[in-house]
Amino acid sequence: xxxxxxxxxxxxxxxxxxxxxxxxxxxxxxxxxxxxxxxxxxxxxxxxxxxxxxxxxxxxxxxxxxxxxxxxxxxxxxxxxxxxxxxxxxxxxxxxxxxxxxxxxxxxxxxxxxxxx
Numbered sequence: 001x002x003x004x005x006x007x008x009x010x011x012x013x014x015x016x017x018x019x020x021x022x023x024x025x026x027x028x029x030x031x032x033x034x035x036x037x038x039x040x041x042x043x044x045x046x047x048x049x050x051x052x053x054x055x056x057x058x059x060x061x062x063x064x065x066x067x068x069x070x071x072x073x074x075x076x077x078x079x080x081x082x083x084x085x086x087x088x089x090x091x092x093x094x095x096x097x098x099x100x101x102x103x104x105x106x107x108x109x110x111x112x113x114x115x116x117x
Contacts, residue, residue, distance in 0.1 A: 016047060
């Protein structure tokens with residue numbers, strides 16, 4: 001992914017998080033939301049975390065993976081949509097053999113993120 005970003009948030013535990021993402025719309029573009037594209041290679045994980053003040057949505061564009069929201073984990077593939085309400089713990093793991101590409105969106109331009117693992 002060209003111009004990919006890695007989130008560290010000042011917490012060194014984030015260095016274990018392998019998601020690469022690129023915002024398409026951010027706080028400099030909108031007062032109401034953020035969205036973009038993210039990817040994980042096979043075996044990589046976007047660590048368990050939560051946003052106390054923001055809902056997040058994922059739409060699988062390519063590949064497949066396990067998506068956890070709170071205590072529920074589901075296998076998802078291309079075309080599946082996952083919703084994580086504010087305060088819900090969530091994680092994404094690519095358990096497939098191809099790159100997992102997801103569209104992500106938040107319902108506000110700024111949000112808090114708390115790593116849980």
